[in-house]
Amino acid sequence: MPRPRRSQVSVEDTPMYHCCSRVVRRAYLCGDDKFSGKNYDHRRGWVEAQLLKLAEVFAIDVAAYAVMSNHLHVVLSIDIYQANRWTGIEVINQWHLLFKGTDITQKFAKGETLEDYEALELTYTIALYRSRLSDISWFMRALNEPIARRANEEDECTGRFWEGRFKSQALLDEAAVLACMVYVDLNPIRSTIAKTPETSDFTSIKRRITAALNGTQPKALLPFVGNERKDMPKGLTFHLKDYLQLVEDTGKAVRNDKRGCISPNSHSILNRLNIPADNWLKIINEFGKLFKGPVGTLQELTAYCEHLEKQRRHYCHACQHLAAS
Numbered sequence: 001m002p003r004p005r006r007s008q009v010s011v012e013d014t015p016m017y018h019c020c021s022r023v024v025r026r027a028y029l030c031g032d033d034k035f036s037g038k039n040y041d042h043r044r045g046w047v048e049a050q051l052l053k054l055a056e057v058f059a060i061d062v063a064a065y066a067v068m069s070n071h072l073h074v075v076l077s078i079d080i081y082q083a084n085r086w087t088g089i090e091v092i093n094q095w096h097l098l099f100k101g102t103d104i105t106q107k108f109a110k111g112e113t114l115e116d117y118e119a120l121e122l123t124y125t126i127a128l129y130r131s132r133l134s135d136i137s138w139f140m141r142a143l144n145e146p147i148a149r150r151a152n153e154e155d156e157c158t159g160r161f162w163e164g165r166f167k168s169q170a171l172l173d174e175a176a177v178l179a180c181m182v183y184v185d186l187n188p189i190r191s192t193i194a195k196t197p198e199t200s201d202f203t204s205i206k207r208r209i210t211a212a213l214n215g216t217q218p219k220a221l222l223p224f225v226g227n228e229r230k231d232m233p234k235g236l237t238f239h240l241k242d243y244l245q246l247v248e249d250t251g252k253a254v255r256n257d258k259r260g261c262i263s264p265n266s267h268s269i270l271n272r273l274n275i276p277a278d279n280w281l282k283i284i285n286e287f288g289k290l291f292k293g294p295v296g297t298l299q300e301l302t303a304y305c306e307h308l309e310k311q312r313r314h315y316c317h318a319c320q321h322l323a324a325s
Contacts, residue, residue, distance in 0.1 A: 009136055010304065011078050013172065014170050014171060015077050015078040016063070016075065016170070016176075017076050017168050017169060017170055018295070019076060019168045020071060020072070020073050020166060020168075021072055021163065023162060024160050043147070043150075044201065047067045047147055050142075051074065052220040054098075056220070057094055057098055057133070058133050058134065058138075059082040060136065062076060062204070063204070064181040064204045065203065066187040066188060066200070066203045066205075067203070068188070068191065068193070073184040073187060074143075075184055080134050083131075083133055084130075086130065088122075091130045091133065092126065093109060094129075095132075098142055105122065105129075136168060144161075144166070148160070148161035169293065170294040170304060173296045174273055175274070176322065178238065178269070179275070179295070180287065182246060182247055182250055183283075185197065185200075185203060185205035186254060187203075188203060189251045190254055196251065197248065197251055208244065223235040224238050226238070227239075245263060249263050249266045250280070279321045279322075283321050283322070290321060292318075295322070296322065298319040301319055
């Protein structure tokens, strides 16, 4: 039986989550459908555009994504501090970028005077919207529902387009985040949709590589900010150059037609996180099979389960792959 989302998402334990949505019907999200003879590649653009739009609306950052033939992966980072810093009018304006809101929120946004009872209701509504704008379930809803409506209209049908629930995994430490991001970024390589990361259309890795060639980082993605230090800016605690090298090395190694090896720079990242190099390719190739629930070292998984009052540490055997004994 599926577990309630509140038993899987705990911002107190980690802001990082891996989410996956799958198409439920025979027709593909994108690519060629051998049954209908149609090509649905343009739907990748729908998904990517909506995903990057939501990153500007929600207090949730996108760290990695990959749009596949019948499913999509996304690694998200909840920024609860940003949500709490927003003023009331900022919360309402952010919400109105996606939804109509209520008559009262519309009046408030226009600067009109509110009655006492309206002001009281507005206070409750702002708190509700603030909560939703840092909620992964609302983020995925705002991502999937518009795509489903457009796909149904295009296919001239009704009914579900996505599976009823999206999958979410808590990423409990840096090792889990790194492994999941590389796994997501290399999905097109493993699936033979693309030969190299830079040719992986509609993925975060291609967007990062394109920006890196111009000496920048994509504004719509959570940036790499280097190792932890004083006055640490928001971002991923790795150097962009090292991450791109790791993806490149790993991508060559997972391809059957390429002989790849892990470079010294990539080894330094794995050593820093105490990930055995011998385990790395297994983790990237079998991430979805190895980790069915939260991902992290045994210590982090134990703390996560205790905080959420879980009686059992599900899938704890997979933790051994993320840390040297």
